[in-house]
Amino acid sequence: MRRGFASQYIRLEDTSDEGIHLRRVVVELCPLGHQHRPRALDNLARILALRFQQHGSIDDLDTSIQLRREAVSLCPEGHADRACYLNNLALSLTYRFNDQGKPNDLDEAISLYEEGLRLHPVGHQYRDTPLDNLGLALISRFNKRGDIEDITRAISLFREALTLCPPGHPRRDITLNNLALALDTRYRKLDVIEDLNEAIDLYRESLRLKRRDHPERNSSLVNLSASLCSRFTQTRENEDIEEAINLCRESLVALSSLHPGRWFSYRWLKAAYLVRYRVLRNPADLSRAIENFRLASVHPTQGFPNRIQTALHWVTEAENHQHDSSLEAYQMCFELFDSHVMTRSSIISRREAATAFRGAQSLPVDAASCAIRRHNLRQAVELVEQGRGQQWSLASRLRTPLEDLTSASPQLAEKLLGLNMRLSHAQGSAGNANPAAADRAATEYRILTRQWDAAVTEIRDLKAFSRFLLPPSYEDLQAAARQGPVIIFIASQYSCSAIIVPTLGEPHHLPLPSVTLTDLNNLKDRFARAIRHASIMGPKLPRNDLIVLLRTVWEEIMLPIVNVLEHVLELKHGSRIWLCPTAAFTSIPLHAAHPFQTRADRSKEPCLEDLYICSYTPTLSALVRSRQMMKKRITPSFVTIGQGQPGTGKGKALLAVDSELELVHKLVPATANRTTISGDAATRAGALKALEENTWVHLACHGKQDPTQPYNSHFVMRDEHLTLLDIMEKHIPHAEFAFLSACHTAVGDKETPDEVIHLAAGLQFSGFKSVIGTLWEVDDSVAKHVVKAFYENLFDGLEEGGVMDCTKAAWALNRATHAVKTKVPLEQRMVFVHIGV
Incomplete structure (x- = not known):
């Protein structure tokens, strides 16, 4: 990112507390209806925006925007000062876009600048100002979205503005810089060297017009430096790179330690050192570049988006050059992401913030892979946990x-x-x-x-609470393996492997040398096709493609792990294990891994579920949290919720739902308080109330995972959808078990697979310690066979005084899938998975 110079209508002023207080007093002296109220509002807003630029307080900027919105509202079309206030509101919105990265702010700013330009027609004395400001906003949008029309129009606007600022004009240096910036931006997209050469000439002319004490001189220095770096990569002319480095150094000398401009100097100085290192291979240049990455990432006056982009670039360069700072860079990314996402006041906007950075989705697994290569397995477990499920982690802080x-x-x-x-x-x-x-x-x-x-x-500060709500240590996370080992599956571009976290002792690393990230992505796509194909086949036809895929999962992924479980950890057959998949692994049915071969000299080889009782966990922390909440148990109450006749346009009728509800109701022990909600009573409100009031839930209906906005994933009720967001907003600490007999309830979204945002995880977050969900579409006509076998096993013997125990759910599901092999086709047996305790 390079800096353009926006134009303001009013001069910069003092931003002291006293100065701000005096302007607040002026606003109070100009009540609604007073002719000078818009100007009073804008003067206060301007000072707050300036203080934001100096000290980085987003509250100052938000207040500035609120004040300027009011000023614009008080100046309707035709008002003499409307253009001024439109420009200033757009400017504040642009500042906030740069700090927070919200696309709506930039789009609104462009609309305001467009209106401002219409109010300055050709021949207007100050037309150059809206031309410059609109052009800068278009550059920002081009950098965000890549639409070539935006940058082409920006260049055209700046060329027009330059004709309005001939030599001697007081704002000529501004327009020279902005036109250079636009040309340089287009060069980086289209690689036309003429654009770059013209940009350098324009930057030089702009710099010559600035005195040494000019407030924007440092920006011109780093902008010229950046262009010279770009030209050096093309020409290898040493004088270009030497000048680029000296320009950045000069800018740093002139700036105070907390000046916002230092971030740009750090950013382009590290770029210059990196460029020279790639050519001359001097290790000192790489060290200098890394140090400037570090300084730019922590510089407090920049917004989180810029600092996150810098840290992500640091990760890439550290990995490419195998630099010792790579783990530090990953850690910096996680800390910045955490802070950035916490600034968002809504759950949905947090996900938007988390998905806005290209390449960030692989950070957790790449960080873990890096720690593995450094032979630090404990840190690998800590990093993959810290980087995954951040949405849940942030929300969980409020429920500690x-x-x-x-x-x-x-x-x-x-x-x-x-x-x-x-x-x-x-x-x-x-x-x-x-x-x-x-x-x-x-x-x-x-x-x-x-x-x-x-x-x-x-x-x-209290003794024994020094790590309160900090990212968990390996010792904290190992508590997840208290009742059986947890296997974390790492799917990184650098390596694919597994880490077994045992009940006691050190973690075990298992490389998966025959598996690459590309292989895993191909495997999950093949599974998706095989499942779709199986859904249109008759139940009697063989599932050959699924059998081949499950054999691949067994041989290349699970067999090496089983060997360690059996021969190193000496885990007994029938023991519990937990699977914690990441990235591409989250879309592969690991629990169903099977050798599918019979040898003449012995019986059929056992599959994974013959050997162990498999459960999944979204993160280790989620499992630890569920176990902690198991301490408080109350008298169980069981509700069956079913909606087989959704409203018009909400899906086909599910004819087996009512019979499934009757079946479950009969199998639930009479000692439990049993209720059923179905038909017209199975509404969004009715289902939410039932979830809150009962400890055990069986839900049978249509389920849908929204691939673009996972918080809108939902269960289909009679009136409105019961969404994941609805469920997350409930806190049900005494809840124990949920069986989700619906489609797509335990699969996350493609954009952020490691956030594990799906309906089953949402119920676990709300308080349900043990959840059965589905990975794909469920056929309600055969699902009831699995349901019947599951509850028969789960409640076997309870009529004689036993206690309903949700920790037996994984074992009961394992027994059920074995029991229905002759009645239920393979893809419908393996669709159900257990999550939690």
Whole structure:
């Protein structure tokens, strides 16, 4: 990113607390209806925006935007000052886009600049200003979306503006710089050297017009430096790269330690050192580049998007050059992502923030792979856990059990609990609110977040609470393996492998040398095709393609792991194991791995589910959390919820649902409080209430995973959809077990597979410790056979006084799939998976 110079209508002024206070007083003296209120609002907004640029407080910028929205609203079309206030509001929105990365801010800014330009027709004295500002916003959008029309139009706007700023014009240096920036941006897209050469000439002319004390001189220095770096990669002329490095050094000398411009200097200085290292191979240049990566990543005056992009680039270069800083770079990425996502006040906008960076989705597994290559398996487990499931981790912070803290400090526990409740209420979706209301909600949310951070800091000062809510250590995570080993499957571009976390002792690493990330992606695609093909085949026809794929999973993935479980850990057959897949592994039915071959001299070789009772867990922390919540148990109540007749356009009728509900109701022990909700009563509200009021749930209906917005994944009820977001907003700490007899309830989305955002995970997050979900479409006519066998095994013997135990669910599912082999086709037996305790 290089810097363009936006134009403001009013000069920069003092941003001291006293200056801001005086402007607030002026606003109070200009009540609604006062002719000078728009100007008073804009003056205060301008100072707050300037203070944001100096100190980075997003609240200042949000307040600036709110004030400028009001100023624009008070100047309808035809008002003499409307163009001024449109420009200034757009400018503040552009600042926030650069800091927060919200696309809507940029689109709104461009619309405002467009209107401002229409109010400055050809011949207007100040037409160059809206031309410049609109051009800069188009460059930003081009960098975000890559539409060549945006950059082509930006160049045209700047050329027109330059004709309006002949030599001697006070704003000529601004337009020279902006035209150079646009040409340089197009060069990086189209690689036309004439664009780059012209950009360098324009940057030089712009720099000559700036005195040494000019506030934007440092920006011109780094912009010229960046272009000279680009030309050096083409020409290998040493004077270009030497000048580029010296320009960045000159800019750093002139800037204070917390000046926002230092980030640009660090960014382009590391680029210059990297370019020279690639040509001359001097290790000192690589070290200097890494140090500037580090400085740019932590520089506090830049918004998280810029710092995250820098850290991601640091990861790439450290990996490419096998530099010792690679693990530090990964850790920096996780910390920045965590902080960035926490600034978002809604669950949906958090996912948008997490998916906005190309290449970031593979960070958890790549970090783990890096730690494995450094022979640090404990750190590999910690990193893959820290980087995965961040959406759940952030939300879980607001539901942390506070029993231990209550014993140590009741006042702090009460304070944090109150903040948790207020934050949970404030983080609602808020996606449909108008922009002004959304801005106010975001500001209120961040105020609460800072109060929450302060409370957590206070708690960490207590003895025995120093790691309160910090990323878990290996010792913390190993608690997930208390009742059986957890196998983490690492699917990285650098290596594919598995890490077995045992109940005691050190983790075990199993390389999977015959498996690459490309192989895994091909394998999951082949599974998807095979499942679709099986769904249109008759139940009597053989599933040859599925058999081949499951044999591949057995031989290339699971057999090496089974060998370690048997011969190293000496795990007895019939023991529990937990599978924790990442990335491409999340779309492969690992639990169904099978050799599918019979030898003449002995009986059929056992498959994975013959050897062990398999469960899945989204993350190790999720399993630990579910186990902790098992301590509190209440008298069980069981509800069956079914919707076989959804509304018009919501899917075909499910004719077997009612009989399935009757079957389950009969199999549930009479000692449990049993209820059934179906037909007209199975509405969104009715189902939510039933989830909250019961500890055991069986849900039979249509289920749908939304591939583009996973929080909209839902169960189909009679009236409205029961969405994942609805479920997540409920807290049901006494819930125990849920059987989701619906389609696609345990598969995540393609964009962020390691966030594990699906319906089964949502129920686990809300409080259900043990969940059975589905990986693909369920045939309701055969699912009832699995359901019947499952509950018969789960509740066997309970009529004689036994206790309903959700920890037996994985074993009962294992027994059920064996029992229905002659009745249910392969793809419908393996569709059900167990998640949790």
